[in-house]
Amino acid sequence: MAPDTAQPAVPDVLWSPTPESIAASELGRFAAWVAGRRGLDLGDPVDYDAVWRWSTEHLDQFWADVATWFEVFIDVSDDEVLTRREMPGAVWFPDRTINLAEHALRPALTDSPALIAVAEDVEPVEISWAQLRGQVGAFAATLRRLGVRRGDRVAGYLPNVPEAVVAFLGCATIGAVWSSCAPDFGTRSVLDRFVQIEPVVLVAVDGYRFNGRAHDRRDVVAELRAALPSVRTTIAVPRLAGDPLPDVLPWAEAVADEQEPAFEQLPFDHPLWIVYSSGTTGLPKGIVHGHGGMVLEQHKQQGLHLDVGPGDRFSWYASTAWIMWNIAACTLLRGATVVVYDGAPAYPALDAQFALAARTRLTYLGTSAGYLTACEKAGLRPGETHDLAALRTIGSTGSPLPASAFRWVYEAVKPDVLLGSLSGGTDIATGFVGSSPLLEVVAGELQRPMLGVAAASWDSDGRPVVGELGELVVTGPMPTMPLYFWNDPDGARYADAYFQPWPGVWRHGDWLEITESGTCLITGRSDSTLNRGGVRMGTADIYAAVEAMPAIADCVVLGVEQRDGGYWMPLFVQLAPGAELTEDLVAEIEAAVRANASPRHVPDEVIVVPGVPHTRTGKRLEVPLKRLFQGVPPEKALNLGAVDDATVVEHYVQLARERGPR
Numbered sequence: 001m002a003p004d005t006a007q008p009a010v011p012d013v014l015w016s017p018t019p020e021s022i023a024a025s026e027l028g029r030f031a032a033w034v035a036g037r038r039g040l041d042l043g044d045p046v047d048y049d050a051v052w053r054w055s056t057e058h059l060d061q062f063w064a065d066v067a068t069w070f071e072v073f074i075d076v077s078d079d080e081v082l083t084r085r086e087m088p089g090a091v092w093f094p095d096r097t098i099n100l101a102e103h104a105l106r107p108a109l110t111d112s113p114a115l116i117a118v119a120e121d122v123e124p125v126e127i128s129w130a131q132l133r134g135q136v137g138a139f140a141a142t143l144r145r146l147g148v149r150r151g152d153r154v155a156g157y158l159p160n161v162p163e164a165v166v167a168f169l170g171c172a173t174i175g176a177v178w179s180s181c182a183p184d185f186g187t188r189s190v191l192d193r194f195v196q197i198e199p200v201v202l203v204a205v206d207g208y209r210f211n212g213r214a215h216d217r218r219d220v221v222a223e224l225r226a227a228l229p230s231v232r233t234t235i236a237v238p239r240l241a242g243d244p245l246p247d248v249l250p251w252a253e254a255v256a257d258e259q260e261p262a263f264e265q266l267p268f269d270h271p272l273w274i275v276y277s278s279g280t281t282g283l284p285k286g287i288v289h290g291h292g293g294m295v296l297e298q299h300k301q302q303g304l305h306l307d308v309g310p311g312d313r314f315s316w317y318a319s320t321a322w323i324m325w326n327i328a329a330c331t332l333l334r335g336a337t338v339v340v341y342d343g344a345p346a347y348p349a350l351d352a353q354f355a356l357a358a359r360t361r362l363t364y365l366g367t368s369a370g371y372l373t374a375c376e377k378a379g380l381r382p383g384e385t386h387d388l389a390a391l392r393t394i395g396s397t398g399s400p401l402p403a404s405a406f407r408w409v410y411e412a413v414k415p416d417v418l419l420g421s422l423s424g425g426t427d428i429a430t431g432f433v434g435s436s437p438l439l440e441v442v443a444g445e446l447q448r449p450m451l452g453v454a455a456a457s458w459d460s461d462g463r464p465v466v467g468e469l470g471e472l473v474v475t476g477p478m479p480t481m482p483l484y485f486w487n488d489p490d491g492a493r494y495a496d497a498y499f500q501p502w503p504g505v506w507r508h509g510d511w512l513e514i515t516e517s518g519t520c521l522i523t524g525r526s527d528s529t530l531n532r533g534g535v536r537m538g539t540a541d542i543y544a545a546v547e548a549m550p551a552i553a554d555c556v557v558l559g560v561e562q563r564d565g566g567y568w569m570p571l572f573v574q575l576a577p578g579a580e581l582t583e584d585l586v587a588e589i590e591a592a593v594r595a596n597a598s599p600r601h602v603p604d605e606v607i608v609v610p611g612v613p614h615t616r617t618g619k620r621l622e623v624p625l626k627r628l629f630q631g632v633p634p635e636k637a638l639n640l641g642a643v644d645d646a647t648v649v650e651h652y653v654q655l656a657r658e659r660g661p662r
Contacts, residue, residue: 011440011442011443011445011517011519012403012406012407012442012443012444013440013441013442014406014407014409014410014419014440014441014442014443015410015416015417015418015419015440015441016440016441017437017438017439017440019045021437022045022046022437022438023045023046025307025437025438026303026304026307026309026437027046027048027051027303027304027305027307027436027437027438028045028046028437028438030065030069030303030304031046031051032046033065033069034051034054034065037065038054038061038065040054042054045438046438047438048436048438048439048447048448049448049518051438051451052448052449052451055451055452056449056451056452056453056454056476059081059082059085059452059476059477060078060079060081060082061078062451062452063081063082063092063296063452063479064076064077064078064080064081066296066299066300066304066452067081067093067296070296070299070303072098072103072295072296072299073093073096073098080093080094080095080096081093082477085476085477086477086504087476087477087481087499087504087505087506088481088482088491088494088495088498088499089491090477090481091269092268092269092292092293092477092479093268093292094267094268094269096268096292097265097266097267097268098265098266098268098291098292098295099172099173099175099263099264099265099266099291100169100172100272100291100294100295100330100333101136101169101170101172101173101261101263102173102261102263103295103333104169104172104329104330104332104333105129105132105133105136105169105261105332106335112310112311112313112336112337113126113127113128113129113337114127114128114129114131114132114332114337114338115127115132115162115165115337115338115339115340116313116337116338116339116340116360117161117162117340117342118339118340118341118342118343118356118359118360119161119209119341119342119343120209120210120212120342120343120344120347120348121209124359124360125162127162131258132165132166132169132332133260133261134258134259134260135166135255135258136166136169136170136173136261137173137258137259137260137261137262138170138254138255138256138257138258138259139166139167139169139170139254139255140170140171140173140174140261140262141257141259141262142170142235142249142253142254142255142257143170143171143174143176143201144174146200146201146232146233147200147232148174148176148200148201149174149175149176150174150175150176150264150266150270151175151176151177151271152176152177152199152200152201153176153177153178153179153197153198153199153200153274154167154171154176154177154178154179154199154200154201154202154203155179155180155181155194155197155199155201155202155203155228155231156168156178156179156180156181156202156203156204156320157180157181157183157185157190157202157203157204157205157217157220157221157224158180158182158183158203158204158205158237158320159182159183159205159208159239159319159320159342160318160319160320160325160340160341160342161205161237161239161340161342162340163203163205163237163251164180164203164320164325164329164340165329165332165338165340166255167203167235168180168273168326168329169329169332170261172272172291173261173262173263173264174262174264175264175266175270177197177271177272177273177274177288178272178273178274179193179194179197179199179273179274179275179286180273180320180321180325181193181194181320181321182319182320182321182322182598183205183207183208183215183217183220184208184210184215184319184598184599184600185321185597185598186220186594186595186596186597186598187220187223187224187227187596188541188544188545188596188597189541189596189597189598190220190224191224191227191228192283192284192541193276193283193284193286194224194228195227195228196283196284196286196486196487197274197286197486198228198230199228199230199231200230200231200232200233201231201232201233201234201235202221202224202225202228202231202233202234202235203234203235203237203251204217204221204224204234204235204236204237204245205217205221205236205237205238205239206218206221206236206237206238206239206240206242206244206245207239207240207242208239208240208342209239209240209342209343210343210344210347211344211347212344212347212348214240216240216242218242218243218245221234221245222245233248233249234247234248234249235248235249235250235251235254236248236249236250236251237251238250238251266291267292268290268291268292268293269290269291269292269293269483270290270291270292271288271289271290271291271483272289272290272291272294273288273289273326274286274287274288274486275287275289275323275326275426275429276321276426277425277426277427277497277529283540284540284541285485285486285488285493285497286485286486286487287426287427287482287485287486288482288483288484288485288486289429289480289482289483290480290483292479293478293479293480293481294330294429294480295333296479297429297430297478297479297480298327298330298331298333298334298430299333299334300450300451300452301327301430301431301434301450302314302327302330302331302333302334302336303334304436304451305420305431305434305435305436305437305450305451306364306393306395306420306435307392307393307418307437308331308334308336308363308364309334309335309336310334310335310336311335311336311363312334312336312337312363312364313336313337313339313360313361313362313363313364313390314328314331314334314336314337314338314339314362314363314364314366315328315338315339315340315341315356315357315360315362315364315365315366316328316366316367316395317341317345317353317366317367317368317371318366321598322426323425323426323429324366324397326429327429327430328340328366336364339356339360339362341356345367345368345371346371346374350374350375350378350380351375351380351382351385351386353365353367353371354375354380354382354385354386354388354413355386357386357388357390357391358386358387358388361390362390362391363390363391363392363393364391364392364393364394364395365391365393365394365395366394366395366396366397367394367395367396368396368397368398368399369396369397369398369399369400369401369402369405369421369565370398370399370532370565370567372394372396372401372405372408372409373401373402373405373564373565373566375408375412376404376405376408376412380412381412382412382413383412383413383414384412388413388414388417391413391414391417392417392418393417393418393419393420393435394409394413394417394418394419394420395420395421395422395435396419396420396421396422397421397422397423397424397431398531399524399531399561399565399567400421400521400522400523400524400561400565401421401444401565402444402563402564402565403443403444404443404564404565405565406419406421406441406443406444407443418435418437418441419435419441420434420435420436420441420447421434421435421445421446421447422434422435422446423446423510423520423522425508427481427482427497427498427508428478428480428481428482429480430450430478430480431450431453432449432450432453432455432472432474432508432510433446433447433448433449433450433453433455433472433512433520433522434446434447434448434450435447436448442519444521445515445519445520445521446519446520446521446522447519447520448518448519448520449520452478453474453478454474454475454476455472455473455474455512456470456472456473456474456475456514457469457470457471457472457473457512457513457514458470458471458473458502458505459471462501462502462505465514466514466515466516467513467514467515467516468513469511469512469513469523470511470512470513471507471508471509471510471511471512471526472507472508472509472510472511472512472522472526473502473505473506473507473508474505474506474508475505475506481506482494485497509525509526509527509529510522510524510525510526511523511524511525511526523561524561524630525559525561526623527623529559530557530559530569530601531559531561531567532559532567532569532600537597537598537600537601539556539557539620539622541593541596541597541598541601542555542557542571542593542597542601542603543555543557544596544597545592545593545595545596545597545601546571546573546589546592546593548592549588549589549592550576550579551575551576551579551585551588552573552574552575552576552579552589553574553575553576553577554573554574554611554612555571555572555573555574555612556571556572556612556620556621556622556625557569557570557571557572557603557622558570558572558622558625558626558629559626560626560629560630561630568604568605568629569603569604570603570604570605570606570607571589571603571605571606571607572607572608572609572612572652573589573606573607573608573609574608574609574610574611574612575608581606581608586606589603589606590602590603590606607655609648609651609652609655610648610651611645611648611651612648613625613643613644613645613646613648613649613652614643614644614645621638621643624637624638624639625637625652628652628653628656629655629656629659631656634649634653634656
């Protein structure tokens with residue numbers, strides 16, 4: 001046999017830092033300060049891997065230095081940082097008090113506005129730091145006058161508008177807990193979330209605009225109010241012309257008395273917000289994050305990794321139902337201007353997000369892999385049609401970004417931009433793996449695990465692997481790991497969600513490959529969570545809508561990541577006796593999913609199958625079926641001995657041969 005002379009593929013490097021750019025970055029300056037302070041050799045120029053090893057091996061030192069560098073706390077000693085390391089249950093800074101809103105509303109080091117509001121139907125509006133502070137102070141005072149206390153919940157049914165930022169920061173100011181849903185969510189999906197947390201105040205919009213159309217939500221708001229007996233007051237945010245919501249406190253009155261905020265000093269782990277992660281069964285899980293962890297983590301992520309600071313203009317396309325909205329709002333911590341956009345991602349044309357970048361002179365544009373891939377496939381060349389001179393960085397998240405889309409950005413958008421692909425989750429409100437201004441950008445690859453994140457790839461036996469796919473795990477605590485799940489008093493749901501099958505080790509549910517060179521590849525979910533357009537969704541919302549239909553006997557929905565960067569979300573239905581899959585029935589299914597869940601939940605296709613395979617305990621085989629359509633051989637994708645009806649499986653095997661992978 002002839003010797004194997006194949007050479008390893010040469011990385012396709014698209015962007016490289018210079019010694020000067022490394023030294024000038026926030027991370028470069030931080031690392032140089034740490035090296036002098038701690039007596040460490042972190043390289044010259046700074047070696048990211050050396051900084052990462054120190055940050056994960058000495059969590060107490062790293063987070064003490066983050067807190068000191070960003071002036072979160074003064075006189076931080078290492079022994080007060082992490083007093084309990086167990087996961088779950090790590091304890092951070094138990095003797096410190098903090099308030100995220102106070103840190104976010106510090107006097108800015110720039111004359112730039114705090115917010116720029118952009119929508120489909122109005123010209124950009126700038127909101128100064130003084131105006132934002134005054135409105136937050138007024139809203140906080142209104143909440144106090146309404147009897148809202150520390151720990152009470154305030155719910156927002158709002159699009160990405162300045163009022164949402166003001167309401168969130170007003171809640172944080174007094175120690176109330178914020179939670180939001182986007183107005184494209186149907187009544188059932190909103191109630192599945194808000195009923196659990198029993199909000200005392202509802203901040204609701206009368207409608208929203210999307211793709212050039214007005215969507216009236218007054219009827220939905222009325223249904224929410226009727227079904228939420230805990231709500232004592234509804235604060236109405238006007239968005240559409242027409243009759244106002246009845247028996248409400250108008251937004252204009254809630255913020256009329258502008259004043260300096262009176263910030264409550266809160267324990268480090270005081271609840272800040274409740275966000276939601278859906279599964280295959282049951283209600284969405286209410287994930288609670290704390291003030292202190294979020295202040296530290298967002299300074300680290302946005303300062304050290306994204307290199308965002310005073311004078312920058314930052315936007316990430318997101319709805320208030322996606323954790324990226326929360327993260328974008330926290331960019332105020334960095335003294336940057338946050339551009340909030342209310343509208344469709346590709347209206348009036350596909351290049352809308354690049355038009356926004358040019359219009360508002362963004363230095364950082366955050367978007368989804370799906371959007372960049374769509375622009376690439378459409379042959380757009382935004383760098384030639386828009387003035388992107390101010391644009392320094394593009395962030396991509398939500399799903400894997402294919403190598404071709406990386407190349408398209410450098411060829412068609414801007415050759416000197418830093419393209420950062422990030423992977424994290426609602427669960428931690430940050431990234432596990434992401435970008436760094438100290439490292440090269442390689443087509444199709446994420447640069448490294450983020451600082452303070454002891455991320456690794458493990459095989460099914462719990463052994464670290466390099467150069468092959470494994471489960472993304474984190475072996476050390478992070479300050480934004482959830483404090484707890486709402487209504488999970490003994491922590492059983494929390495432990496089951498993340499610390500199985502390896503107690504004490506966080507298993508996230510993503511496939512991760514760490515290459516020999518240290519870069520990372522995220523190839524999709526290793527569980528059944530849907531991830532369309534960057535928004536993670538549970539299959540339970542779809543099943544609840546479809547199973548109520550008499551024509552449907554059973555169903556299963558899959559979210560299949562495609563090799564070309566696309567995403568295919570088919571719904572397989574087993575029909576009731578005598579039923580047929582007509583165009584009318586498909587339309588009825590789509591309407592039910594849209595009304596009871598959201599437009600994002602509507603499947604790409606509805607496909608008739610003879611049956612739906614389950615485990616012997618009755619659970620749908622979502623992950624094994626998904627793996628079939630990703631090209632995994634049937635003998636590796638499924639254990640037929642664990643299937644309730646193995647004869648049904650062959651139909652899916654044949655479909656997978658015909659339909660996937662792409």
